[in-house]
Amino acid sequence: MRFASTGCRAPAVDLRTALLQALAPDDGLYMPAQLVAFGEDEVRALRAAPLQEIGRVVMRHLIGDEVPDAALRRIVDEALDFSIPLVRLDERLYVLELFHGPTLAFKDIGVRIMARLVAHYRSQNERVLTVLVATSGDTGGAVAHAFHGMPGIRVVILFPRGRVSARQERQFTTLGENVTALGVNGSFDDCQRLVKAMLADDALRREIALTSANSINVGRLLPQIVYYFHAWAQLPDSVGAAAFATPSGNFGNLAAGLMAKRLGLPAGRFIAATNVNRVVPDYLETGIFTPGPSVTTISGAMDVGNPSNLARILMLYDGDLERLRRDLVGSWHTDDETRAGIAQVYGQYGYVLDPHSAVGYLALHRELGRREGEVGILLATAHPAKFAETVESAIGDSVPIPDRLAAYQERESRVTPLEPRADALRSVLLER
Numbered sequence: 001m002r003f004a005s006t007g008c009r010a011p012a013v014d015l016r017t018a019l020l021q022a023l024a025p026d027d028g029l030y031m032p033a034q035l036v037a038f039g040e041d042e043v044r045a046l047r048a049a050p051l052q053e054i055g056r057v058v059m060r061h062l063i064g065d066e067v068p069d070a071a072l073r074r075i076v077d078e079a080l081d082f083s084i085p086l087v088r089l090d091e092r093l094y095v096l097e098l099f100h101g102p103t104l105a106f107k108d109i110g111v112r113i114m115a116r117l118v119a120h121y122r123s124q125n126e127r128v129l130t131v132l133v134a135t136s137g138d139t140g141g142a143v144a145h146a147f148h149g150m151p152g153i154r155v156v157i158l159f160p161r162g163r164v165s166a167r168q169e170r171q172f173t174t175l176g177e178n179v180t181a182l183g184v185n186g187s188f189d190d191c192q193r194l195v196k197a198m199l200a201d202d203a204l205r206r207e208i209a210l211t212s213a214n215s216i217n218v219g220r221l222l223p224q225i226v227y228y229f230h231a232w233a234q235l236p237d238s239v240g241a242a243a244f245a246t247p248s249g250n251f252g253n254l255a256a257g258l259m260a261k262r263l264g265l266p267a268g269r270f271i272a273a274t275n276v277n278r279v280v281p282d283y284l285e286t287g288i289f290t291p292g293p294s295v296t297t298i299s300g301a302m303d304v305g306n307p308s309n310l311a312r313i314l315m316l317y318d319g320d321l322e323r324l325r326r327d328l329v330g331s332w333h334t335d336d337e338t339r340a341g342i343a344q345v346y347g348q349y350g351y352v353l354d355p356h357s358a359v360g361y362l363a364l365h366r367e368l369g370r371r372e373g374e375v376g377i378l379l380a381t382a383h384p385a386k387f388a389e390t391v392e393s394a395i396g397d398s399v400p401i402p403d404r405l406a407a408y409q410e411r412e413s414r415v416t417p418l419e420p421r422a423d424a425l426r427s428v429l430l431e432r
Contacts, residue, residue, distance in 0.1 A: 001064035003030040003218055006311040015066045016121045019114070019219040020129070022212040023199040030218040031312050032062060037264040046233050054233060055080050055226045059113070061263070062222050071120055079112035084227055086234035086377070089349045092368055094242070094377045095357075096231045102145050103171055104383035104405055105138035106224075106253065111213055113223035115146035118211070122152060129209045130429060132198055134158045134191035136249060137301035138382055141171030143213045144179045155179045155213075156429065158191040158418070163300055167386050167405060174411035182428065186420035187294050189305050192250075197422040204426055215252025216308050224256035228265055231377050241268040243376040245364035247356040248272045249302035251280065251309035253379065258316055258327060268374065272330045273363035275299045275338065280310060281330025287321055298335045298390050299355040301382070331363035338362070342394035352391060352399060354384040 002012040007028025013021070018030040038061065046054050055076040060069075067075070082102075087095045101108025122129065131153060133143045140157045147155045157172050161183035173181040184191050195212055198204060215221050228244065235242060244267060246254045254272055261267045272280050275297040283289045291306035317324040333341070341358040345351050353361055357380040364376045384391045385401045392399055418424055 001062065001066060002033040004033040005030060006315045015063050015117075015219075019117055019121065019217065020209075020211050022217045023196060027196070027200055029216050029308065029312055031315055032218075032222075032259075035259060035262045035316075036061075037262065040264070043264050043266065046229055047237075049233060051084055051226075051230050052077050052080050054230050055113075055223070058226045058229055058263075059223065062225065067117070067120060075113060075116040075120065079116055079223075080109065080226075082108075084109070084230055086231055087351075089345075089351060092373075092375050093364070094231075094235070094375070095351070095380050096227065096377055097380050098227060099380060099383040101142070102404065103138065103141040104386060104402060105142055106227075106379070106381040107138045107142035108146070109227060110215070110220040110223045111139075111142040111146040114213060114217065114219040115150070117219050118153070119150060126152065127209050129153050129211060131155045131211055131213050132158070132195050132429070133213045134188060134195045135164070135172070136160065136188035136191075136303055137164050137168045138386075139214065140164070140181070141168060144172035144175050147213070148175050148179055149177060153178060156182065158182045158184050158194060158425070160184055160186055160188050160191060161415070161417070163187065163296055163303070165300065165387055167388070167409065170408040170411065170413055171405075173413040173415050174408050176414060181415050182418040182425070183415040184418050184420050187305075188303055189294050190420035192304075192308065194420060194422060194425050198425060198429065201422075201426065204429065207430060210429075214308075215250055215255075221252050221256055221309075221312075224253060225260045225263065228257050228260035228267070232266055235375075239375050241266045243268045243271060243364070243367065243374055245271040245273050245360045245367070245376060245378045247299070247302060247360040247379065247381050248274050248280065249277070249304040249307065251307040251313065253381070254328075255309040255312045255316070258313060261327065262316065270328045271360075271363045271367050272328055273360040274330070274332045275302050275359055276332060276334055277303055277305055278330075278332035279305060280307060281332045283310075284321075284325060284328065284330040298338060298387070299359050301356055302359065329367060331366055333359050333362045339390070339394045341365075342391055346395040346397075352384045352395065353380065354382045354387050355390055356381050
């Protein structure tokens with residue numbers, strides 16, 4: 001399998017190069033150069049398959065023969081050692097619970113497979129690899145946990161100080177050892193800009209081995225395709241092609257879903273659900289993409305004003321907006337609507353959503369109301385206990401804290417302040 005750049009000015013590379021380079025030399029993002037659909041029989045065979053088997057089949061299809069069978073089996077089986085259940089709320093509404101991994105967020109799925117792929121490709125005599133990542137919430141914890149203690153790897157996490165929930169923050173600021181947390185005096189967009197600047201700094205990369213674990217890395221993105229097939233595999237046989245509502249910030253999650261559809265996933269349309277950071281819904285409506293500064297909301301992991309993965313989505317559709325509109329509709333929602341959505345789902349179903357998943361619910365509820373008989377799957381991206389203050393206020397009840405989340409709250413937090421300047425980050429990376 002070869003991987004091409006969305007910038008269209010860099011040569012295609014193999015998986016190892018794409019994984020360890022993260023960003024292409026032309027500043028584009030890597031994508032599979034070709035997505036060959038599964039045959040209908042191959043897709044039907046996944047219907048009764050468990051998660052790990054679906055993971056092995058999908059990943060093998062995506063990466064070709066670059067990883068031996070025994071190694072791929074170990075990578076997938078170790079990474080996907082938890083459940084991803086599809087919960088039925090009513091005859092038209094299902095919730096795919098993506099938050100049962102170690103850090104209670106959907107990011108665990110992609111990052112855990114990526115971390116093991118990185119370890120597979122590294123030899124013992126290589127210099128230390130720095131994994132640089134920007135987080136607006138859950139990515140930091142997932143990356144820190146997945147790479148924690150791995151020999152020959154250090155993790156540097158940038159996060160917008162004061163814009164990440166306290167429980168999320170402690171998941172990546174309390175581990176220590178090979179994990180460093182940098183609190184940036186700025187927004188997530190500033191953090192993402194800094195990561196991209198370091199990856200594009202040839203002089204720096206001659207000094208240190210550097211990659212990223214954000215969704216700009218195709219090794220993070222590809223495993224996310226797995227759970228779309230797993231969601232479909234859990235639907236009743238009577239359901240044909242369900243719609244998927246995906247809470248979206250940097251749009252990697254949605255890019256993975258659209259790639260799954262290209263591979264033959266029996267899916268209807270996709271719904272890009274955002275908060276008031278609505279640049280993609282606006283683009284779908286007007287055809288004009290106008291990135292801007294992100295706006296702070298209660299669904300902070302989606303506070304992205306210039307989503308990187310839109311480039312992948314556009315490449316997938318050859319830049320044809322009309323084709324994209326046939327598969328994708330946008331929907332955006334305010335904080336007040338989000339709080340009301342959390343309360344509505346709790347009151348109607350006794351089910352608790354976090355703010356990000358609530359944005360997805362609002363979008364799906366609106367769209368299902370426009371198409372009689374359509375069945376929808378909401379991707380629930382994080383455990384509500386991570387956002388207890390917001391959720392408990394909305395539902396008027398307490399949210400139990402899972403033990404593995406509570407454990408982080410007792411540990412000492414270590415954060416190094418950082419100004420949002422490339423020279424400041426470069427100095428930190430070189431001195432450590």
